[in-house]
Amino acid sequence: MQSVSDFCDDTARRKLLVATTSAGALAGAATLVPFVGSLAPSEKARALGAPVEADISTLQPGTMTTVAWRGMPVFLVNRTQSMMASVVRANSMVADPSSEHSFSMRMPAYCSAQYRSRASHPNLLVVVGVCTHLGCTPTPRFIPGAQPNLPDDWPGGFLCPCHGSTYDLAGRVFKDKPAPRNLDVPRFEFISSTVVIGRDEKGEA
Ligand code: FES
Structure with a gap:
């Protein structure tokens, strides 16, 4: 440890x-x-680091969308009740269930609860889609159960295609995988049905 x-x-x-x-x-x-x-900094440089907005009003339960922020993909997942239950099931299977160790950015305190989401929208997962091993982009594997490249008790989550690291539906890495950390959670806030990534009540990330 x-x-x-x-x-x-x-x-x-x-x-x-x-x-x-x-x-x-x-x-x-x-x-x-x-x-x-x-x-x-030029306007372009400022824009590259600026917060980005995503309309989540049409994001259906059980689906995800990806937005670019600072050159990185950010996953937005509208989790169903069964997907939320799978996060609880995965608690004993992930390496850092309470996200005590951050990767490249400090996790916002408001995401420290077990679903790693904001209390106002507990179903919405917002994580940086960059594998904490060597930076590949994990792919969604939301359907639970046995399937190729995944264990029989797979609860649903993400699979990194490069070296097989797996993450649960809260972006927490499973035990004994090459990736050392959970996926980063950026600062974010809601304005009506829009989520702003890279900024919260305390300012920009
Ligand atoms: S980059 Fe994801 S497991 Fe290696």
Whole structure:
């Protein structure tokens, strides 16, 4: 089991990697462009990091849609009652049922309950569709039960096609898989029937 200090080390390494990459990119830009009038981000750069909105009024129970945010797919799943029940069934099968360890972003506190969703819309799952192993996109495998590449007691969830990591219908990784962490949950909020990804009451992510 990973200790708190190990986790801090991991977080520090991730931050160092991002900082090193960003510094390298800036150094390269300075070499190629000797005169830069302003370091203010362009409109395009701002737009790439901006929150995105998705209308979920037509998202049928048992289905999902995907939106792009910051170059990543974000899954929105309208879970049925039986899908919610499968999350409870999976509690003993997943590696980190309470999502104590985040991956690349801190999980919003309002998603810390077992369904990893907001209390106002407990059925709606919002997770970043990037496998925490090596970054492939997991595919939905919502139908429970025995089927190819999945165990006989499969409760429904997602299967990563690259190395077989599996996640439940709350985006929690199953035990003994290559992926080390649950899928990230971004900040999000609802405005009527629209979900805004990348922003909540505390501001933008
Ligand atoms: S990238 Fe998903 S299991 Fe390896």
